Amino acid sequence: MLARVSTAPTFKRLPRAVREQQMLDAAVKVFSRRGFHAASMDEIAEDAGISKPMVYAYLGTKEELFIAALHREGTRMMEAIAAVVGDNLPPDEQLWRGLRAFFGFVGAHRDGWAVLYRQARAEQRFAGELAEMRSRIIEVVAGMLGRAVEARSAHVDRREVREIDLEVMAYALVGASESLADWLADHPQADPEKTATRMMNVAWLGAAQLLAGDTWHPTDP
Amino acid sequence: MLARVSTAPTFKRLPRAVREQQMLDAAVKVFSRRGFHAASMDEIAEDAGISKPMVYAYLGTKEELFIAALHREGTRMMEAIAAVVGDNLPPDEQLWRGLRAFFGFVGAHRDGWAVLYRQARAEQRFAGELAEMRSRIIEVVAGMLGRAVEARSAHVDRREVREIDLEVMAYALVGASESLADWLADHPQADPEKTATRMMNVAWLGAAQLLAGDTWHPTDP
Amino acid sequence: MLARVSTAPTFKRLPRAVREQQMLDAAVKVFSRRGFHAASMDEIAEDAGISKPMVYAYLGTKEELFIAALHREGTRMMEAIAAVVGDNLPPDEQLWRGLRAFFGFVGAHRDGWAVLYRQARAEQRFAGELAEMRSRIIEVVAGMLGRAVEARSAHVDRREVREIDLEVMAYALVGASESLADWLADHPQADPEKTATRMMNVAWLGAAQLLAGDTWHPTDP
Amino acid sequence: MLARVSTAPTFKRLPRAVREQQMLDAAVKVFSRRGFHAASMDEIAEDAGISKPMVYAYLGTKEELFIAALHREGTRMMEAIAAVVGDNLPPDEQLWRGLRAFFGFVGAHRDGWAVLYRQARAEQRFAGELAEMRSRIIEVVAGMLGRAVEARSAHVDRREVREIDLEVMAYALVGASESLADWLADHPQADPEKTATRMMNVAWLGAAQLLAGDTWHPTDP
């Protein structure tokens, strides 16, 4: 009987697009495990099952590779969120779904986006890319809050909540979420769903009050 | 008999404590400007006006040096906050003062704690020190919130707000504050005091509701 | 019977000779612009509008490619000079025409022969090709000078001017011309024709004396 | 009997100035042997009996190291020439001594200056340093020729030989000498003294005629 000696497809000479994804997968993995600096291009290349020069040829510099990885993960997250946030739902429902998707995503990719994002914040060279990502998020969140305002605007003086306030609130919300995402990443046992609920509580109860025109003021100037 | 021929005053022989502070000053400056990795011991030594081996003799490894710097700055910030938060003030007043002090400190030492802290979060090796610092912060904030709870605990089931909740809330609060601090840095025209007020609004109104036992729940499980 | 279904004209299937010239054009251009080492086969291939393996298939190694390019340019220059130097003209007229042609060629092909030649001189591996080229040049120049000698040889002991002297003189002449070519390049206002005249002055007046048997000797041995 | 186990001075921790010279010696040697590109910093360091980082610490980049080596050798050559060219000698004597010193130096350091110089000419990045070196030489030579003119200016219209002519002649002379130096470097058997005489013949006889007001002109424009 003739043994089928080897029909194992020698996985070589793949089309560019495929290889790029493999590389990004490896990059995300290694950057997360080691951190930007400790990660070596050697390890990334090896992990991708490819030689180093290919990495440079396709994705460029270590810095560019990191940005590409960060970008892909960020986009995936945004898409995951966008997919669940319907356009015509009530604001609190939108916020809740968004938060749940966010924490779910972070929890599911504990060594993906969250870690890369944290790395990026530590290095000035990624400030540009970060700012861009953040502005995309802020835009979404501020939009969400804006629609919430309008929904209540019947009995609230709309002028009380100007655009800048929305932006600031969005910043605070995003910051809080990032921080909780960190916490989540650091606590493998923790439940993303519950974390989302906690965040929602802080965010929505506060926001609801604010949007209702109720504000806090320092007593003594 | 041997005469001590020369007791010429050895020029710059400062006491150890002073030298260490100089080194830490330099370390904070350089680590902030360059980031942990890009910072070189050479630059730090030069900036401190001292030779490299001295730095090693006094503060040890680069890693240890970073930790020492982080520690000192963190302590300073904590003290700045603790100094304004009286023990016997009403909770909202405490929170307000704390936030104001925090934003003031971060704004005034833009190249101090905040930057180091961010660096530290990106590198796993600082996890230990970070955890310690964090627990100190969380302790303060959670304590603040805790006392607020007690103040209202007459009609609220205390079990609703467990320790972990406090920790999470503290996290969210700190994250939001950091985020707004960033926003502040990006908007030079903005008023720190006003930003603190905005933060207080989000935090307190939300917290007040929560502490009052009012919670938000998902409608569909 | 199988019909040859498709004889669709394969688009860019140029004859080998043409392709080779295109490659050499690109090689000359890139080698001149970047220098031998800094030039990359990638750039050359791209500039020739062809893929890298083709370059290797047609002209071989980078080293061989450089030699081929150098060779072609050198030949072109030699032909340009030979074309204007008639066989039956008086020696000074020959020299003058030769110099004018040389400066004209170098000036017109500033990114051609001169640059390649200089590159070649710097690398030991091109010594062989260089020697060959040089001997061709020297042959022409020395031949010119030699005929001049014969023209005057009635009253001069021919043994005074041996072959080696001619070679050395030719060297000096070529070197001086190269140097003036550089000077010309650095002084855009200068007139090539005038520069050629200056060179001719130095060369011919000196040569004339020498050829007339007039030589300079050190006073003290 | 007690053997002197080892009093061999461990040649370590030398003062900076000494080490720098050792490194430059090694650099000159290796750059000459291999050429700029083929030379590796590893080999240079090893040849200098020192570790690579020291080379970088003291002399900087490979490029800078090359320039430093070229500069030192060039300066040495200039000094060797200046040492023999007296200020008050007749011009032809000055020129002769200068040329003799020049070719003597080149001949004696066949893998020193000449090779480095040749390398430098091939790479655009050294154009700056080269230009500087050349201008120093041109200045000296042009000065020499200028004094020669003055010495004869009694019966020659001084206006015939303007400054620019001197510069051009100097260029031609220097170029011719460089070229002969190359020839010398390539012919180990050749005698520097004789080469100098040859150069002097071409240069002086031509120059003498020119300076005497005798010029060559094209017959047909």
Added chain:
DNA sequence: AATGAATGAGACTTCATTCAT
């Protein structure tokens, strides 16, 4: 015939860290 895909080898450069004075 022609090319996209792939790689092995090696270069420069930079630091944290420690002797030996």
Added chain:
DNA sequence: TATGAATGAAGTCTCATTCAT
């Protein structure tokens, strides 16, 4: 005490060159 001198170890990046389609 204080420091100039020294190094081992890595890391990024670039190319010439060749398969396999």
